[in-house]
Amino acid sequence: MRGLIPVLALLLAACGAETDDSAASSPAPVADEPVVTEAAIVELDPLTGLAMTGDWQLVRNNCIGCHSAALITQQRGDSAQWLGMIRWMQAKQNLWPFDPDTESRIVAYLAENYPPAANRRRAALSSDLMPPNPYSQPSAAPEL
Numbered sequence: 001m002r003g004l005i006p007v008l009a010l011l012l013a014a015c016g017a018e019t020d021d022s023a024a025s026s027p028a029p030v031a032d033e034p035v036v037t038e039a040a041i042v043e044l045d046p047l048t049g050l051a052m053t054g055d056w057q058l059v060r061n062n063c064i065g066c067h068s069a070a071l072i073t074q075q076r077g078d079s080a081q082w083l084g085m086i087r088w089m090q091a092k093q094n095l096w097p098f099d100p101d102t103e104s105r106i107v108a109y110l111a112e113n114y115p116p117a118a119n120r121r122r123a124a125l126s127s128d129l130m131p132p133n134p135y136s137q138p139s140a141a142p143e144l
């Protein structure tokens with residue numbers, strides 16, 4: 001029991017450090033959290049998870065017939081990147097062509113609500129929070 005207290009203290013200290021780190025970097029958008037735009041927090045459609053703003057129904061009607069909407073909401077891109085994905089699906093996945101007005105409204109919705117984000121991966125663990133690396137010890141290196 002006595003040995004447990006320093007371990008707990010270390011764990012708490014480590015958690016504190018982790019929280020500070022993540023607060024410093026930009027918040028990571030998560031698919032099932034409300035999308036925060038400059039204007040307000042946008043409601044998510046309970047069925048698809050799409051941000052219910054602007055032309056979201058146009059996107060729902062055209063974009064979830066072949067795959068989950070999660071494929072869309074977890075993706076990020078500017079308008080050129082979204083258009084590129086649409087062109088790829090049209091070339092390779094039988095996505096139908098859109099009339100120019102529909103296409104530009106879909107792309108605008110996507111680029112506005114799912115824009116490029118800073119690195120969304122969590123920060124790497126610091127080495128003191130990880131088990132020892134067996135490969136960093138010379139004795140563990142394979143004999144050649």
Ligand code: HEC
Nearest residue numbers: 062063064065066067071072075085089093094095096106
């Ligand atoms: C005709 C079928 C079809 C429709 C409709 C469709 N897609 Fe796709 N889409 C696909 C297929 C197939 C894939 C590849 C799925 C996979 O990798 O599992 C895909 C993949 C994606 C991806 C992932 C791309 C990547 O790089 O990982 C995104 C994002 C996406 N679609 C967005 C959309 C959007 C936005 C629309 C509406 C404009 C749409 N899709 C409509 C067939 C379709």
